[in-house]
Amino acid sequence: MTKSVPHLAELPLERPPGCPFDPPAELASLRDEHPLVRLTFPDGHEGWLATGYSIVRSIVADPRFSARQELIHSPLPGPAAMVTPPPAAPGMFIKMDDPEHGRYRKLLTGKFTVRRMRLLTERVEQVVTEHLDAMERQGSPADLVAAFAQPIPALMICELLGVPYADHEFFRRNVAPLNKPDAPLAEQEEAINALGEYLYRLIVAKRAEPTDDILGELVTTELTDEELTSIAFLLLGAGLDTTANMLALGTFALLRHPDQLRALREDPESLEGAIEELLRYLTIAHTGARTALEDVEVGGQLIKAGQAVALSAGAANRDPLKFPEPDRLDLRRNAAGHAAFGHGVHQCLGQQLARVQMKVAFAGLLARFPSLRLAVPADEVPLRTDSDIYGVYALPVAWD
Numbered sequence: 001m002t003k004s005v006p007h008l009a010e011l012p013l014e015r016p017p018g019c020p021f022d023p024p025a026e027l028a029s030l031r032d033e034h035p036l037v038r039l040t041f042p043d044g045h046e047g048w049l050a051t052g053y054s055i056v057r058s059i060v061a062d063p064r065f066s067a068r069q070e071l072i073h074s075p076l077p078g079p080a081a082m083v084t085p086p087p088a089a090p091g092m093f094i095k096m097d098d099p100e101h102g103r104y105r106k107l108l109t110g111k112f113t114v115r116r117m118r119l120l121t122e123r124v125e126q127v128v129t130e131h132l133d134a135m136e137r138q139g140s141p142a143d144l145v146a147a148f149a150q151p152i153p154a155l156m157i158c159e160l161l162g163v164p165y166a167d168h169e170f171f172r173r174n175v176a177p178l179n180k181p182d183a184p185l186a187e188q189e190e191a192i193n194a195l196g197e198y199l200y201r202l203i204v205a206k207r208a209e210p211t212d213d214i215l216g217e218l219v220t221t222e223l224t225d226e227e228l229t230s231i232a233f234l235l236l237g238a239g240l241d242t243t244a245n246m247l248a249l250g251t252f253a254l255l256r257h258p259d260q261l262r263a264l265r266e267d268p269e270s271l272e273g274a275i276e277e278l279l280r281y282l283t284i285a286h287t288g289a290r291t292a293l294e295d296v297e298v299g300g301q302l303i304k305a306g307q308a309v310a311l312s313a314g315a316a317n318r319d320p321l322k323f324p325e326p327d328r329l330d331l332r333r334n335a336a337g338h339a340a341f342g343h344g345v346h347q348c349l350g351q352q353l354a355r356v357q358m359k360v361a362f363a364g365l366l367a368r369f370p371s372l373r374l375a376v377p378a379d380e381v382p383l384r385t386d387s388d389i390y391g392v393y394a395l396p397v398a399w400d
């Protein structure tokens, strides 16, 4: 039954030169021949790497695989594998299995529904307009990350949760090392402690005086201060860096595909579908992991109890068995079913929030600056190759 498959000594992370939007070429060639291969993890653990769309999806949908923090071996190099949740907190529900995970998720699902997020549209429009106004006032050229992509999702998640936006520099500084697998462990721990303490104090204050926001609503539930600190930590961390990178990397991709951009400008109604295709094509949360709780046969291979599987969502979203001509950005294709928000019980809780923000932000940006272009050669755009959320650190843009 188990046929012999390649064994990688490390996870390929290097993207093809000159193709900042493509996953590492080695992943693509592996996927087409061997969608599940052996992989030695940076901590020496002998596990697996899944790159095929249907295998990645089946593993994350299978309760015989665990997302539990203490079982996970990180496929990414550096200390990120060892990062623990805030002190005294019970851990984050993204790293828990059901039924424990489901208990937290149930308390939050109603706060992130399509309906609730659509109600936010007007406020997102206001925030986007203010940032476009400021960008225009400051004049061309500008860094789209600092002026637009980064602050808009930060402001929105702060308002939703009820976290003072005035402190956003503090969050940004402390969330940054947590997404960088290579950041020194001491720096990561310091950031976790600082954020944990800050959020714990905020929760205690909200309990004394409840506010009209998500954390303010949650203090009235059965959740303890420690549980709420963990939830706030996860939501803030997930809300700050993800949509921001989709906005910046998405704009970069559009500017590098002028025909696609032109067609999108001519048909603004196609924006919703275009965003799904950008999510698929760019897959900024590129690699996750799960651990087998028992022996499981997958794709003709036996994954043994205790073995971890690295999951390349980036490779899965370029699987030709699911998406014809997968390496082509085609804003008109039906990209539904992509794995950019994950799949199964941990599928992204914030996806509707992210979609509303992307829709309003891309629409506003394209309408405001019809002549938007890169202000530097494409190969000078600094890429987030050292982060587990891919994107760009800056995007210098110009307009007339």
Ligand code: HEM
Residues within 6 Å of the ligand: 060, 067, 093, 094, 095, 105, 157, 234, 235, 238, 239, 240, 242, 243, 246, 284, 285, 288, 289, 339, 340, 341, 342, 343, 345, 346, 347, 348, 349, 350, 351, 353, 354
């Ligand atoms: C374009 C932007 C985003 C992308 C690409 C993204 C991607 C993902 C992915 C791939 C997962 C699944 C992780 C796994 O299975 O291990 C996930 C989970 C999650 N995301 Fe997002 N995300 C985005 C925006 C957001 C935002 C704005 C929030 C803010 C609320 C958020 C909150 C969460 C939470 C709480 C989970 C854990 C869900 C659970 O474990 O049940 N995400 N996200």
